[in-house]
Amino acid sequence: MTERRSPTVRRRRLGAELRRRRETAGVTIDTVAARLECSASKVSRIETGHTTATPRDVRDMLEIYGVTGPESEELVQIAREARQKGWWHPYSTVLTGAYVGFEAAARSVRAYEQQVVPGLLQTKDYANAMIRAARPDITAEEVDHRVHVRLKRQSLLTQDDPIDLWVVLDEAVLSRPVGGDVVMRAQLDYLVEAADLPNVTVQVLPFEAGGHAGMDGTFAILDFPDESDPDVVYAENATGGLFLEKAEELRKYIFIFDHIRAAALRPEESVAVIEKRAKEPLWTSRLKGFG
Incomplete structure (x- = not known):
């Protein structure tokens, strides 16, 4: 490797x-x-x-x-x-360079997401719509740069030594039509395709699970191939995010992730739910209910 x-x-x-x-x-x-x-x-x-x-x-x-x-x-x-520059360095003014740098060297990423599809699994149109909605304060050029970097990061999943990605998505992620109906359906279809990769696992945490261990927020746990590089947790927020490296912090987030994935649907059940949402979106039925 x-x-x-x-x-x-x-x-x-x-x-x-x-x-x-x-x-x-x-x-x-x-x-x-x-x-x-x-x-x-x-x-x-x-x-x-x-x-x-x-x-x-x-x-x-x-x-x-x-x-x-x-x-x-x-x-x-x-x-x-x-002191060498990573490929993302030219875009350092529009992204969290430290996270991209850690991700580029990671052996695996375990992530829980409450609101949006994780960047490694986003389509171009979804990424564009999501960034524009989340950052109304930035220019169209900055949006384009962020989308470019996000798509380039996705090569980590398909290169010769791909990372292992395990994602648990709150069902809310599947139910919010970011970019509108067409964009969101295409995104859900893409999630199904990505879940078929041998190094990608996608689970859905259904609404029926009720309260759960991940309610404090979104996070990602990155693991590295060299024992000299300890795991790191990235807890995301509106100002960029927080890196956590202390042993007790890592243990806490690994504990939380294990509980979240245990409460989520099994991978094959999750893919079936995503396929169903692509064909029968919740947002269309809700709009009919408001009519």
Whole structure:
């Protein structure tokens, strides 16, 4: 299997390795900052993966920690890779680049969605309509860029080393005609096609399930092939989202996802429901009821 190298994940791994070596050496962040003649916040942001470190900075930091030779060169090389630009970089002003970077290197994604079809499973017309509705404040050009990136991300499902995607959709997702009748029916048909891929599992959480473990909101759990890269949870919101990496946070969301998928319809039943909704949409019957 080919490793999908993502600068986002490399930066995160580098930060964790630098922090571990600093703590092993018994050196404080303030001491490192003084030696490098930079701010303590910069050192902290490097360690948390929020700032890209130069190979020179990494070499100097490792020298402070007493790390030399092949071990040092390996981390310096990771620093070089972390400074490379991902394919999504030109669109960084219109998307959550960190999430796309994590997704690009993930082995699997487990997601729960309450309102819309996840980006990896959206049609072009649905994506366009959804983004326009959710972001009335952005320009048509920005919408086009977001749609372009969203569609390009979908190659992760069909490339030589595809990610495994397991999605649980609230039934509300199937019942809201984003983009209108024609667009939504085509989207539901596409969901059925995508669910036929061996690496894609789609479940529907029906209204009849009542209250459930996922009522606090939408999230995705990303798992990576290298043990050096721990799982991460992305909880989405209107301002972009929140990344959660602490062990107890991960355990909580894995627990929640397991309960949601247990409450949802089985995959084959879910596909049957989606097919039925494409032929007999709830929104048309509701409109007749209001007539």
